[in-house]
Amino acid sequence: MLLVLLPVTVLLAFTAFATVTQWEEARTLRDFDAAIKVSFATGEVAGAVARERIAAVEARLSAGPDTLRGRSEAQRTADDALRRAFDEAVGRPESDVAGVLDAVRRQLHALRVQTGTGSLDAQVVAQRYEVIENTLLDVVAALESGRPTRAAGRAADAHIAMLRAIAAAESERAELAILFHAPAEGRATAVAGRWTELEKAQLRAFRQTTSDELKAELHTTIFQAPGREVRKARDMLADTAPRPADWPSYDSWLSDSEKYVDALRGIQDRAARELAVTAERDLRTTRAQAFTELAVSLGVLGLVTLLALALRRSITRPLGQVSEGARALSDGDLSYDIRYAGRDELGDVADTFRELRVTSERLADEIRAMNTAIDAGRLEHRADVDSFDGTWAQLLGGMNGTMASFAAAHGRRRRAEQELEGIFNLSLDLLCISSVDGYFLRVNPAFERTLGYPIETLTSRPFVEFVHEEDRESTREAVALLASGAEVAEFENRYVRADGTECWLQWSARPVPEEGLIYAAARDVTESRRASLEQAALRRVATAVARGVPPSEVFTKVAEEVGSLLGTSSAVLRYEPDGGATVLGIAHARVDATAEAARMTRREAGRKAIEEVARTGAAARSGTSVGAPIVVDGRLWGVVMAASLLDPLPDGTESRLADFTELIATAIANADSRDQLTASRARVVAAGDASRRRIERDLHDGVQQRLVSLQLELRMTETLVTDRSSELAQQLDHLGKGLDDAFQDLLQVARGIHPSVLSRGGLGPALRALARRSAIPVELDLALAGARFPEQVEVAAYYVTSECLTNAVKHARASVVTVAAEERSGVLELVIRDDGVGGAEPDKGSGLIGLIDRVEAIGGRLTVASPPGGGTTLSVRLPVTPPAADVDVLPLG
Numbered sequence: 001m002l003l004v005l006l007p008v009t010v011l012l013a014f015t016a017f018a019t020v021t022q023w024e025e026a027r028t029l030r031d032f033d034a035a036i037k038v039s040f041a042t043g044e045v046a047g048a049v050a051r052e053r054i055a056a057v058e059a060r061l062s063a064g065p066d067t068l069r070g071r072s073e074a075q076r077t078a079d080d081a082l083r084r085a086f087d088e089a090v091g092r093p094e095s096d097v098a099g100v101l102d103a104v105r106r107q108l109h110a111l112r113v114q115t116g117t118g119s120l121d122a123q124v125v126a127q128r129y130e131v132i133e134n135t136l137l138d139v140v141a142a143l144e145s146g147r148p149t150r151a152a153g154r155a156a157d158a159h160i161a162m163l164r165a166i167a168a169a170e171s172e173r174a175e176l177a178i179l180f181h182a183p184a185e186g187r188a189t190a191v192a193g194r195w196t197e198l199e200k201a202q203l204r205a206f207r208q209t210t211s212d213e214l215k216a217e218l219h220t221t222i223f224q225a226p227g228r229e230v231r232k233a234r235d236m237l238a239d240t241a242p243r244p245a246d247w248p249s250y251d252s253w254l255s256d257s258e259k260y261v262d263a264l265r266g267i268q269d270r271a272a273r274e275l276a277v278t279a280e281r282d283l284r285t286t287r288a289q290a291f292t293e294l295a296v297s298l299g300v301l302g303l304v305t306l307l308a309l310a311l312r313r314s315i316t317r318p319l320g321q322v323s324e325g326a327r328a329l330s331d332g333d334l335s336y337d338i339r340y341a342g343r344d345e346l347g348d349v350a351d352t353f354r355e356l357r358v359t360s361e362r363l364a365d366e367i368r369a370m371n372t373a374i375d376a377g378r379l380e381h382r383a384d385v386d387s388f389d390g391t392w393a394q395l396l397g398g399m400n401g402t403m404a405s406f407a408a409a410h411g412r413r414r415r416a417e418q419e420l421e422g423i424f425n426l427s428l429d430l431l432c433i434s435s436v437d438g439y440f441l442r443v444n445p446a447f448e449r450t451l452g453y454p455i456e457t458l459t460s461r462p463f464v465e466f467v468h469e470e471d472r473e474s475t476r477e478a479v480a481l482l483a484s485g486a487e488v489a490e491f492e493n494r495y496v497r498a499d500g501t502e503c504w505l506q507w508s509a510r511p512v513p514e515e516g517l518i519y520a521a522a523r524d525v526t527e528s529r530r531a532s533l534e535q536a537a538l539r540r541v542a543t544a545v546a547r548g549v550p551p552s553e554v555f556t557k558v559a560e561e562v563g564s565l566l567g568t569s570s571a572v573l574r575y576e577p578d579g580g581a582t583v584l585g586i587a588h589a590r591v592d593a594t595a596e597a598a599r600m601t602r603r604e605a606g607r608k609a610i611e612e613v614a615r616t617g618a619a620a621r622s623g624t625s626v627g628a629p630i631v632v633d634g635r636l637w638g639v640v641m642a643a644s645l646l647d648p649l650p651d652g653t654e655s656r657l658a659d660f661t662e663l664i665a666t667a668i669a670n671a672d673s674r675d676q677l678t679a680s681r682a683r684v685v686a687a688g689d690a691s692r693r694r695i696e697r698d699l700h701d702g703v704q705q706r707l708v709s710l711q712l713e714l715r716m717t718e719t720l721v722t723d724r725s726s727e728l729a730q731q732l733d734h735l736g737k738g739l740d741d742a743f744q745d746l747l748q749v750a751r752g753i754h755p756s757v758l759s760r761g762g763l764g765p766a767l768r769a770l771a772r773r774s775a776i777p778v779e780l781d782l783a784l785a786g787a788r789f790p791e792q793v794e795v796a797a798y799y800v801t802s803e804c805l806t807n808a809v810k811h812a813r814a815s816v817v818t819v820a821a822e823e824r825s826g827v828l829e830l831v832i833r834d835d836g837v838g839g840a841e842p843d844k845g846s847g848l849i850g851l852i853d854r855v856e857a858i859g860g861r862l863t864v865a866s867p868p869g870g871g872t873t874l875s876v877r878l879p880v881t882p883p884a885a886d887v888d889v890l891p892l893g
Helices: 002-061 065-089 097-117 122-143 150-181 193-209 212-223 227-238 250-330 345-376 390-426 445-451 455-460 469-483 526-546 551-566 593-616 653-720 727-753 756-761 763-773 791-812 848-857
Strands: 430-435 440-443 489-496 502-512 517-524 569-575 581-587 620-622 625-632 635-643 778-783 817-824 827-834 861-865 872-879 888-890
Touching (some): 097 122, 122 150, 150 193, 212 250, 430 445, 469 489, 469 502, 526 653, 551 569, 551 581, 593 625, 625 653, 635 653, 653 727, 763 791, 763 817, 791 848
Antiparallel strands (some): 430 440, 569 581, 569 635, 581 888, 620 625, 817 827
């Protein structure tokens, strides 16, 4: 009887539970139907508040009879809607909607009082109304959040989305009403963009949940008038620089936006009706389904009860055995045996279970054999599919296929591992696997070839120990970055080879954080970096030569670049015809006091290397010094030396220095040619000045003295003539005047050749003498110390000033000339300006070219600025104390 009552009781309980569930669902739908009625009334209040807001804003912006009357009408409409919603909400079992509506009523009253007194500006009024409207919309959303069915939920979502879209449009109207009343030049056109985006978002949500008919109606509203006009106004407002002529009038925009919002409200009303119809339909359907299912359940219950009573005796025992056998088989117990052997359907079931047990035992044996073969690595093993039928044969066939695929994949993996191993070992780049704790786990043979350490040494010590000391900290930072999960890290550092030399490695690494590994590849970029550094050094030297710096600086620059490249002291020397070598430029490496004792040894080794290079014409090494020949125009011109204080230079330094010296030889030749040219020009100028002085001295000591003697004799002869009115007396007087004129002309010629006042008094008096003799006024501004300048400086300054005064009189037609001279930081600065016609061009064969040659011959610089009509300015810089070259002559042999 228990076997009969058990299914009957279960079915009865299920029927009761289903009935209660159906009635509970019906009650939920009934409550939801009541809640949406309250939400509809509350939504009407929200719409009335939105309309009151635009009326209040208009009244605040432009207080007039029409706007004040419109505000009063909007307030009455809002009060009526609020009263209806309050009556609908009173007595409802939902949340305290009536309390919220009462609070809204009080807030509206307070806001109206403040708006009426004018204590709030339009922006604040709009914001206060917006807060009230959002409160009402939140109430509507809470009331419609029940969603007992999917259809009702979609309809509720559509209704709420449309309400919020209308609220955004209304807020935009209020914001734009304030905007249109602002002055055109002060309008912030982006003020309403946030409401446009909110409206679009809500309308997008509405389309996703509403019916096709309402979607089509919404599309018509948006893309036809007046929605098109509203969208056009929004596009204009979104422009960052709208033209004032494009702004629509306020009345036309307000009319279009009102029609657009009214059209949206019409869609919202139809969405509300769809929600009400959906809720009512769901309620009726649920009630009918509840009655139907209750009737069916009771009928089935009666039928099952009768069948259970009828079949109780015939099915209880065999079903129990079959049930136990099935339970044992499901638990994996293949030893259970069903003893029932009847000839009925239950007996067939029992026989089937016994056959299933045997088949399961055989299948388990095949699976165990397959696992054993996999463990033993016998991937060629296959199960006996032919001894099984149906699904079991398919299952074993699938296992055989899996085994075959596994064997094929294993073979491909082995081949891939072999290929990868070959690539790993044959790669010219350095490949490695390291742990995040700083050890190489595996490296390829390229590491051993590049660094010179055996693989056992590389994997037994932290790899930072092989890194140059100056790069260890940056290497640790790169490893820490990889350990933190960075996808790829690229960096460069220096490793110290087994022979003590350095090499630059360029790394690219990728971490595997879950395994604590770092896969990295490196390339030896030592030679490329060296080539880059050499090219940069060559460019710097060539730039110095092109800028026209003094040759001594060029040679020093070459020595500095060689020392920087090799990390040594270096020097540039020139072989002299007498067998010696002159040091033209030198750069010393930084050494400590303990290394000073090695200087004498290094000097002796350097001397031997210089002699060896002079003898063989090829690069040579001696102790800690190496030298490379400088060949200019096919002859041995000099040598570049590099020397280390204590440590011997690495192998290959000779060839590296020779290669760089070969590249730099042209710059050295240019600098030497410039030096020789400058010296030649200086000698020519000095020889000319010496000739001028000699001619001036010969004129002074010879011709001038002879003319003075003749004048004295003529005057004595005049005293012998007693009649001063005689023809002889007049002729003697005429000859005396002629001798005086010849003497003055000769004196002027002597001054032009070499002024004696320059030799006696120096540059200041000589310039003052020039100013006194000038045909036009000369203003002098001389800030010269009492000491004399070098003769070549004084002569150059004098002749430049003299030539400028002559040009100002002959060509510039100037009215005044200003001459300023000042000694500053070992340089004499001379500036000569005139107010003439300008237009002087040194490149067209004028006398300025000779002045430029004279100034540059003594290491100075002359610049001319002579715009047409703007006068002429000459700026001259003459070195007073030229820096002495660091020259050391080393005797050889």
